[in-house]
Amino acid sequence: MSFFPGKLQKEKKGATGPTGRAGEDAATAFLRDRGYRIIARNYRRRFGEIDIIAEDGAVLVFVEVKTRKSARFGNPFEAVDRRKQRQISRVALDYITRHKEENRPARFDVVAVELQKGVPPRLEIIKDAFEFCG
Numbered sequence: 697m698s699f700f701p702g703k704l705q706k707e708k709k710g711a712t713g714p715t716g717r718a719g720e721d722a723a724t725a726f727l728r729d730r731g732y733r734i735i736a737r738n739y740r741r742r743f744g745e746i747d748i749i750a751e752d753g754a755v756l757v758f759v760e761v762k763t764r765k766s767a768r769f770g771n772p773f774e775a776v777d778r779r780k781q782r783q784i785s786r787v788a789l790d791y792i793t794r795h796k797e798e799n800r801p802a803r804f805d806v807v808a809v810e811l812q813k814g815v816p817p818r819l820e821i822i823k824d825a826f827e828f829c830g
Contacts, residue, residue: 719763719809720747722817726807730821732757741790744783748807749791756802758788760825763809776806782829789828804828 724734732750739746748759762775776784784804792798806825810818 715763715765715811716761718811719817720761722763722809722811722819723759723761723807724748726819726821727759739787739791741787744787746784746787746791754801756792756797756800757805758784758791758802759805759807760784761807761809763811765811771808776825778829781826785829 720737724737727748727750728734732752734748734750735756736749737747739749746758747761750757750759760776760780781804788802788804792800792802803824804826806822808820808822812818
């Protein structure tokens with residue numbers, strides 16, 4: 697919390713902490729190794745963010761990265777619920793419109809990253825993980 701005269705407000709925390717950044721770095725390398733071309737990272741709008749925007753051949757790919765240090769909080773893929781899918785879809789539509797990509801095929805992928813000390817990260821991808829949610 698931070699104090700402003702007459703108001704008590706929550707401090708805004710960064711959208712991505714050290715664990716999230718490490719996961720996104722690992723996912724970026726993972727995608728590049730599979731032939732994706734990275735266009736942007738952390739594409740932010742006031743209504744949301746997309747972790748990675750890439751090309752897989754002619755397809756524009758919006759990638760959500762979910763990173764976990766343990767299974768305590770469940771499967772990383774489960775964190776991309778309907779609400780998150782709508783938010784990602786809205787940001788993707790903004791990107792497509794701003795960059796005049798309306799006629800280009802696009803999809804949504806999700807990369808799960810498991811980070812554990814002393815071992816290389818374990819990554820898994822679901823291509824075309826969900827449909828556009830308007």
